[in-house]
Amino acid sequence: MSKKPIDRKAYQDFIDTVKHQGKVMFLEDDNVCLTGEFYQKGREELEATVVQKGLTLKQGMSGKVDVLIVADTPSASFAHGMFGRKLEFAFQLRDAGHHIRIYSEYEAVPVLRAMDDVAERPVKPAKPAKAPKPESEYTKLIATGIKEPNFCVTGTFDTGSRKVVAPMLVELLGMPFSSSVTKHTQILVVGNQGDMDSSKARKARTMGIEVLAESEVFE
Known part of the structure; x- marks a missing residue:
C-alpha cells in the first residue's frame, strides 16, 4: 500500500461524527477496549489506568464491550479510507442495536484520570441483616x-x-x-x-x- 498524506482534520471530523454524543462516563462493570496509537498516554500506560480504575480491559472487540476508546492519532490506513477492524466491528454492533459507547482519546483520558482508583473507592456499607421473624x-x-x-x-x-x-x-x-x-x-x-x-x-x-x-x- 503506497503512502498517502493523512488529513488529520478529516480524521478528527470523522471521530466527532462516530463518537458517543452524550456525557463521557465509565460504569463500574464496563468492559473497555482500545484502538489506535495513543498520544496522551502510551497504550500500555492507558491499559494499566483502565485496570487501575476497576474497569475490565478487553483486547479484542466483541458484543461484551461497552466502551471503545479511539486514539487521537490516525493510523496510516485511514488515508486509504480504512477505519480499522475494531471500529468497523463497533459500527456493526451499533447497527445491530448494541449500545456501545465510542469515545475519543481526548475526551476519555481526562475522565479516566479523575476516577478514583479501586483501592480508594469508598466501600459501600453492607445492608443490615434482616431481623429474624419472631417465633410464634x-x-x-x-x-x-x-x-x-x-x-x-x-x-x-x-x-x-x-x-x-x-x-x-x-x-x-x-x-x-x-x-x-x-x-x-x-x-x-x-x-x-x-x-x-x-x-x-x-x-x-x-x-x-x-x-x-x-x-x-x-x-
Whole structure:
C-alpha cells in the first residue's frame, strides 16, 4: 500500500461524527477496549489506568464491550479510507442495536484520570441483616423426637386453630406437644370436626395411646 498524506482534520471530523454524543462516563462493570496509537498516554500506560480504575480491559472487540476508546492519532490506513477492524466491528454492533459507547482519546483520558482508583473507592456499607421473624408460640411448642410423655392433636377444632389450641392443651395436660404420634405419645386429642376413626386415631389406639375428643378435654 503506497503512502498517502493523512488529513488529520478529516480524521478528527470523522471521530466527532462516530463518537458517543452524550456525557463521557465509565460504569463500574464496563468492559473497555482500545484502538489506535495513543498520544496522551502510551497504550500500555492507558491499559494499566483502565485496570487501575476497576474497569475490565478487553483486547479484542466483541458484543461484551461497552466502551471503545479511539486514539487521537490516525493510523496510516485511514488515508486509504480504512477505519480499522475494531471500529468497523463497533459500527456493526451499533447497527445491530448494541449500545456501545465510542469515545475519543481526548475526551476519555481526562475522565479516566479523575476516577478514583479501586483501592480508594469508598466501600459501600453492607445492608443490615434482616431481623429474624419472631417465633410464634405455636412454633415454639412444635417438637419432634421428644423422648418424654407428650400429646399430639389431629383434626379441626371448634375451640380455635391449632396455634390457639396447642398452648391451651400444654397447660391442661401438663406435657409437651408433639407434631407426630410416637411411642412416647400418651394422648391424642381429636378436634370435634375431626374423625375419631381416622388413620392417625387408629394408629394411636394400636399403640395403646389414649384418644380423646376435643369436647372431652375442654369440658
